[in-house]
Amino acid sequence: METTPPLADRVFETGVAMMEGLAVYLGDRLGWYRELAASGPLVPAELAARTHTHHRYALEWCEQQAAAGFLTAHDATGDGGERRYGLDAEGVAVFTDIRSTDFLAPFVRLVAASAIQLPALLEAYREGGGVSWQQLGDDARTGQADMNRPWFEQVLPGELAGAPHLHAALGRPGAAVADVGCGYGWSTIALARAYPEARVVGIDIDGPSVERARAHAADAGIENVEMVHSAGEEIEGGPYDVVFLFECLHDMPYPVEVLTAVRRSLADGGTVVVMDEAAADELTAPADLVQRALYGFSVLCCLPDSLSHPDSVGTGTVIRRDVVERYAREAGFGRVDELPIEDFGFWRFYELR
Structure with a gap:
């Protein structure tokens, strides 16, 4: 079986990282990270309503962020319940805490x-x-x-x-x-x-x-x-x-x-x-x-x-x-x-x- 050369792996990972970085930009500028830090885990519909944004986009972004390991995903509860998404303590520092030297959402904003x-x-x-x-x-x-x-x-x-x-x-x-x-x-x-x-x-x-x-x-x-x-x-x-x-x-x-x-x-x-x-x-x-x-x-x-x-x-x-x-x-x-x-x-x- 043909294997992918390491450089090709790196370039592919770079492309994925670029997309994940731009998604971080969306979460930063739309206020989604700040709302999750303030409110705790939310279902995407709640996140969209509280930030006056579109539910369908909020759902896709939350799933993407969980797939990237940036948000925590909480299992749905009850019949027909939706999965909730949130930030752990590290995520709060990196994405929202203006006092933390780990605050790196602005890094992505500059890029x-x-x-x-x-x-x-x-x-x-x-x-x-x-x-x-x-x-x-x-x-x-x-x-x-x-x-x-x-x-x-x-x-x-x-x-x-x-x-x-x-x-x-x-x-x-x-x-x-x-x-x-x-x-x-x-x-x-x-x-x-x-x-x-x-x-x-x-x-x-x-x-x-x-x-x-x-x-x-x-x-x-x-x-x-x-x-x-x-x-x-x-x-x-x-x-x-x-x-x-x-x-x-x-x-x-x-x-x-x-x-x-x-x-x-x-x-x-x-x-x-x-x-x-x-x-x-x-x-x-x-x-x-x-x-x-x-x-x-x-x-x-x-x-x-x-x-x-x-x-x-x-x-x-x-x-x-x-x-x-x-x-x-x-x-x-x-x-x-x-x-x-x-x-x-x-x-x-x-x-x-």
């Missing part, structure tokens, strides 16, 4: 944002140019923001407290702190909450993101924070004691210009912290799952966004250590150290002096 733009990506790959963050839209914005939020809220303050010189600089009364590339503001808000005597300024080039960041800060009741709509090449409000760039340097079309502006915005003795992808120092083939994920983001999202700007350097998601060091040197920094922060998502922390 789906790129999938929707496949015709534009094909054109960019053929003709040059790119697909901008604006084209990717709110699914990309919220996907990245919601995926990173629990890391900033739950993990970042403790890690910074474990770096004594940074903790002291941030905790000084009147300390001036900038968060360049703040997106929806969750990192800025986390810094402001952890260091209430500091003045924290979030800066981002994307207008809709800044509007949401301002709303998030207001909702949180954070008063020592300001959100500014500005390009990273124009750092206002300094001099700053500490400037952060969280997972954005690799996206920037002009990273050296941004780092140069950041350096010029520093107070005497100020420091810069860059958190970016923990890319391997060189390509390995085949690579581990993290490196494959970074390349996936790069070909579908980050590189096309960067190349949508004229004369972009086109870094891409796979920003290796030597690239960060080169950009820092070209921007006038004399030293780049890696901070001892480990097991922080896909990311690595650099300190530029």
Whole structure:
């Protein structure tokens, strides 16, 4: 009997995983996961009624999710009873819990944002140019923001407290702190909450993101924070004691210009912290799952966004250590150290002096 080659198996599994991922997107955007987390197991008709969606689609989705192992299936009870579907504790964390670092529905949302733009990506790959963050839209914005939020809220303050010189600089009364590339503001808000005597300024080039960041800060009741709509090449409000760039340097079309502006915005003795992808120092083939994920983001999202700007350097998601060091040197920094922060998502922390 002829056996299927392993590569064919992998590609088939990839296709199935793509379909399952898009089904996760449906459950996330339609509110089905959130309703199941709030209500417990439901029959599909109840799920559809509570979310104002169509019963037949809810039935098919529930069965598909159970087949994929994402939902639990409970046997029907009584004559003519229907099977109920629910989420176990792990499923609640992965699909609905905005406080959990296992919250990965936004990961799928970000991938789906790129999938929707496949015709534009094909054109960019053929003709040059790119697909901008604006084209990717709110699914990309919220996907990245919601995926990173629990890391900033739950993990970042403790890690910074474990770096004594940074903790002291941030905790000084009147300390001036900038968060360049703040997106929806969750990192800025986390810094402001952890260091209430500091003045924290979030800066981002994307207008809709800044509007949401301002709303998030207001909702949180954070008063020592300001959100500014500005390009990273124009750092206002300094001099700053500490400037952060969280997972954005690799996206920037002009990273050296941004780092140069950041350096010029520093107070005497100020420091810069860059958190970016923990890319391997060189390509390995085949690579581990993290490196494959970074390349996936790069070909579908980050590189096309960067190349949508004229004369972009086109870094891409796979920003290796030597690239960060080169950009820092070209921007006038004399030293780049890696901070001892480990097991922080896909990311690595650099300190530029």
